[in-house]
Amino acid sequence: MSIFAEFKKGLWSENAVFRQLLGMCPTLAVTNTAVNRVFMGMATVFVLLGSAVTVSIFKNLIPKQVRLAAYVVIIATFVTIADLFLAGSFPEISKALGPYVPLIVVNCLVLGRAETFSSKNSLAPSVADAAGMGIGFTFALLWLGVVREIIGSGTIFGAQLLGGWFEPWLIMVLPPGAFISLGITIGLINHYTNRREEALHQHWE
Amino acid sequence: MQLVLIFISAAIVNNFVLTLFLGICPFLGMSKRVEAAFSMGLATTFVMTLTGALTWIINTYIIKGLDVPYLQNVAFIITIASLVQFVEMYIKKTSPSLYRTLGIFLPLITTNCAVFGLALFADLKGFSFIENIAYGFGAGAGFTLAMTMMAGIREELRFSDVPKAMEGAGITLIVAGLMALAFMGFSGLLTV
Numbered sequence: 001m002s003i004f005a006e007f008k009k010g011l012w013s014e015n016a017v018f019r020q021l022l023g024m025c026p027t028l029a030v031t032n033t034a035v036n037r038v039f040m041g042m043a044t045v046f047v048l049l050g051s052a053v054t055v056s057i058f059k060n061l062i063p064k065q066v067r068l069a070a071y072v073v074i075i076a077t078f079v080t081i082a083d084l085f086l087a088g089s090f091p092e093i094s095k096a097l098g099p100y101v102p103l104i105v106v107n108c109l110v111l112g113r114a115e116t117f118s119s120k121n122s123l124a125p126s127v128a129d130a131a132g133m134g135i136g137f138t139f140a141l142l143w144l145g146v147v148r149e150i151i152g153s154g155t156i157f158g159a160q161l162l163g164g165w166f167e168p169w170l171i172m173v174l175p176p177g178a179f180i181s182l183g184i185t186i187g188l189i190n191h192y193t194n195r196r197e198e199a200l201h202q203h204w205e
Numbered sequence: 206m207q208l209v210l211i212f213i214s215a216a217i218v219n220n221f222v223l224t225l226f227l228g229i230c231p232f233l234g235m236s237k238r239v240e241a242a243f244s245m246g247l248a249t250t251f252v253m254t255l256t257g258a259l260t261w262i263i264n265t266y267i268i269k270g271l272d273v274p275y276l277q278n279v280a281f282i283i284t285i286a287s288l289v290q291f292v293e294m295y296i297k298k299t300s301p302s303l304y305r306t307l308g309i310f311l312p313l314i315t316t317n318c319a320v321f322g323l324a325l326f327a328d329l330k331g332f333s334f335i336e337n338i339a340y341g342f343g344a345g346a347g348f349t350l351a352m353t354m355m356a357g358i359r360e361e362l363r364f365s366d367v368p369k370a371m372e373g374a375g376i377t378l379i380v381a382g383l384m385a386l387a388f389m390g391f392s393g394l395l396t397v
Contacts, residue, residue: 021374025231025318071288072315076279084275099325102278106318108230175224175386183371183378189371 003128011130015107016142017182018189024065024110027137028178030100031145034157039093041099041138043082045131047104048113050078055118067103070103071114109137147181148172208339211332214395215343221319222351224386224392225326228319232352233377235310242356246349248307250342252289252314253323257341260324261285261334281324289315319348354384 016022023044030040034126055062062070083101086094096100104110113133118126149155152172154162172175223228228249236242263284268277293311297304314320323344327337358380367376 007279010271020232024233025226025322028229029226068315069283072282072286073279076282080275080278083278099322099329102325103227103318103322105278105282106316106321108316111316171386174389175226176382178226179378179382179385183375183382186378187368187371187375190372191368192374194370 002030003124005056006125007128007191010129010134010136011139012136014133015136015140016133017137018186021110022112025103026100026107027144028175028182030097031141031148031178032152032173033096034149034183035093036096036172037141037145038138039086040097040141041141044107044110044137045103045134046082047075047107048110048130048134049127050060050081051075051110052118052126053123054078055114056121056123056126057120060130067119068111068115071111071119076105077111104198109133115116115172116124123149136141144178144181144185147185148177151181152177206305208336210395211336211339212343212346215340216347217388218349218391218395219395220347220351220388221322221344223381223388225322227322228317228348231313232348232355232381233318233374235313236352236359236377239356239360242352243349244306245310246345248310249314249317249319249348250345252285252292252311253320253348254342255288256285256320256323256339257327257337257339257344258334259288260299260327261332261337264324264328264384265358278387281321285320285324286315290362301375319344350383355381356385356387 009014014020017024017027026040026044051071051074069119079102082104083094086097086101086154117129121129146156147188149157150161151169153168154160154166169177172181215221219225222229222232231245231249235245242335263280264277268274268280277314293304296307296311323341327340330340332340355377359377362380363375371379
């Protein structure tokens, strides 16, 4: 596969959240305000890129038996860098995200990419794969966040979108809203994919 | 009494799965059958209780004792990974029947965000040693409760007519949302 194809697959066809159901904790937990989800997405992209570069460079030096432990330590190091950077430069956002930034360590998406992709590929495809996966993940965070914000408080990125006639559905900004909006999104995507496959099928018959 | 309150708070009021969104991956992936979900819950509870004890010691005497806060993430994840490995070896040696029940689930617990999240959230609360163990046990019990309930609902769900597009992940997330809604009834009951 070309470098660009490696990048593109993470955006939609193998999207981490909508297709593979990976990295669910941050997806559900931090999608309630606009700034949070942008920073969470960027922190995850940074950790994905850092661990992809490190793992793909050192893949031949890491013994097979301890590779998972080694990957976890590499990921934890990059997470610490991101965490301290946020705490130093954007203290308020760091406070709002709280333990969910350190929790990137156990985000199955990051370890999954290190194990299934970076450990088997050279530097350039690994970086393309990590960037694609990270941007696809950020897109999923933003999508859920925007949906929850519009329905839950009638605003978009903090600006008033719907007028006074709209009674906000408070439930959408609370935990149940996260589960329900993700469930409906995945259902809609499946519906769309099924219909497209059926159409293709009929075309060929 | 304080310990009981911490237990109830972690298990029900601030349920790790349904209000803090921790441990969602096994919650969605492993909840197809009640027995498997319950075994997974038991294994996780066991590891979480031990994690509560061990990370408190490491956090108090190494991270804060030596003033190296930047090592916290790395130290916690190494502790959890080695703890899981150790528990697996110990159970394999002492109780082969228990190992057959829990065996396949144990390695998965290392990347269960509920365990790592427990270490981080407990640190924020500033508990004492015993309180930390109660918090870990309560969080594990809450995880088991959510897992088992979800598996029970999904076993029944197989016989119902779900729209094709919503099968699998879609309907599971909607059910989780309704469960979270029910658990919100407990919010504000306790503030520990």
